[in-house]
Amino acid sequence: MSSAANRVLLRVEDLKVHFPVTEGVLMRRRTGSVKAVDGVSFDLRRGETFGLVGESGCGKSTTALAILRMLEPTAGRIVFDGEDISEASQRRLRPLRRRMQMVFQDPFGSLNPRMRVREIVGEPLKVHRVAGSRRRFRERVAELLDLVGLLPSMANRYPHQFSGGQRQRIGIARALALEPDLLICDEAVSALDVSIQAQVLNLLMDLQAKLGLTYLFIAHDLSVVRHISDRVGVMYLGRIVEIATRDELFERPRHPYTEALLASVPTPDPVVEAARAHHLIAGEVPSVRNPPSGCRFHPRCSKALDHCNRVEPLLEAVGPARVACHLYPDSSPPAAGAGQAGDLAV
């Protein structure tokens, strides 16, 4: 295996997750499908943070669940550390699941209110039978709590005795219990207040430096994604419309949707805001059940061309970024075969 391929921890290729839409009660018949994720490809390199942004319904969370095989992909490949897991049996997945963990959005709903913190954080150890002796188990839980900035003496408490930020730390400790390689953070700081959000973001960055973790960081908040990510993918209605390095994407957004998204976020500085042009993007995200033809963004796009409503643009290299937009017709399609790995990784 080449060293370039070795650096890739996770590769997602043309992932599709479609949900059937059925009608009728006694005679259920399939009348269509919701294409929640419809051809998503990206690479995650070891030790990096890949941010996935988009508005509700763009398929970012569904992508995460499909990677963990908590949802069955309809098509496409998911390669984790060189192994294709898109069709692996549950039995074969089990050891791999230890290496991929998830931190959820809701610090209230994601912790069982009837379990003590020790049981919550230690549960993965028991499920995967690596708990060891009672004493070793307690030591490990104490280590984990310490790692996320909680006191080991808090292990006997219940979730309701913690604030939102502390609960999110408990969720992170649980995710780290099995020493994973990949941590998927799905809106992990979205429910937190600004001052607490900053604490948890700092914690995530410290943990990454200390443990060499790879993050797939899913969020709708562009400022947060900019802060934590090395590279960023922007999703719209089930597809990635642009992938670039953090600085490239935020300084030179190429896809009109990325541009509009950035223009929509008010910046916390009245002077900057007063000087800034406010290009508003018209309309709302259409239903995933019935996405627009051609480029899915065309009905809201201020720069749409004649053929945008007919031909779906592919994600192609434009300068150092990869963009799915007809405004960049000169972009050369990626070379087939050997060059694929590098291309996918931007």
Added chain:
Amino acid sequence: MTEPLLRIENLDVTFRGGFGNRPKVRAVTSLSLEVAPGETLAIVGESGSGKSVSALSILRLIPDPGQIENGRILFEGQDLLALDDAGIRSVRGNRIAMIFQEPMSSLNPVLTIGRQVAEPLRLHRGLSRREALEQAVEHLESVAIPDAAKRLGDYPHQFSGGMRQRVMIAMALACHPRLLIADEPTTALDVTVQAQILELLKERTREADSALILITHDLGVVARYADRVAVMYGGRIVESGPAAALYADPRHPYTQGLLRSVPRLEGECGGRLDSIEGQPPDLAALPAGCAFAPRCPYTHDRCLAAPPSLEAAAGSRAWACYGYEGESAP
């Protein structure tokens, strides 16, 4: 200076402490603020800072275990707290209107949109059903609901989140209120829709010359839309002033910390954020001194003894802090 439209003086709001001898929750303490006609005041703060309770108390909408213990709320010179039920009802949705965060739960799911937008017009303006519906169409058109006339008979679930919030705005502005209170109006919406709704809100309130109290936790939204800002922490206003001045030179350590801890879309990034360590205070067990003292980098003995009051300073600014870095009290 012109006479303020709204003046709140020394407002205290508490929530009874449930079973047994649970302590009272002090949601809002000694809150005083003014809103000038036509201006946009943003009240910012994190969860539990008392910003929503302050807003609800203006229209006397505090839910049951809560009560206004003290204070006066003067609107166009009239004390809203002294009005009887019929009196406050004639103000609600008429001279002062309110928009809430959740556009799904604040519209009645079993009534048509037309009926709901027409309701304040029938109630406060005494219009007939037909007249009210005709006006409702105009109001819905003014918030850019396509085919407004055809949609009068539709129910809230037939509208998207952004469209529901537009309906709420149409309803709130139907009677040309002098003051509109918007409590996190765009928190439930996507960012591209948030921008549309806030622009619409700003534009329509400017046209109607209504004042706007915008309650939010989003410092970006404040920067873009507010003329003045009040920052709340632990149930009190800790700092207030014109938005530009407050952002350029925050004086209260909490405001400073808050502005430093937000990740931004421009400028340097990637390093550690300056977070405010610790947790926000428990409103049922507020410390004797400044509520921010346990998290403040400049705390000294005086801060622990009694809370500082909000002192006015030059440039219509004010902050509640005993001073720091060797400075004397402002």
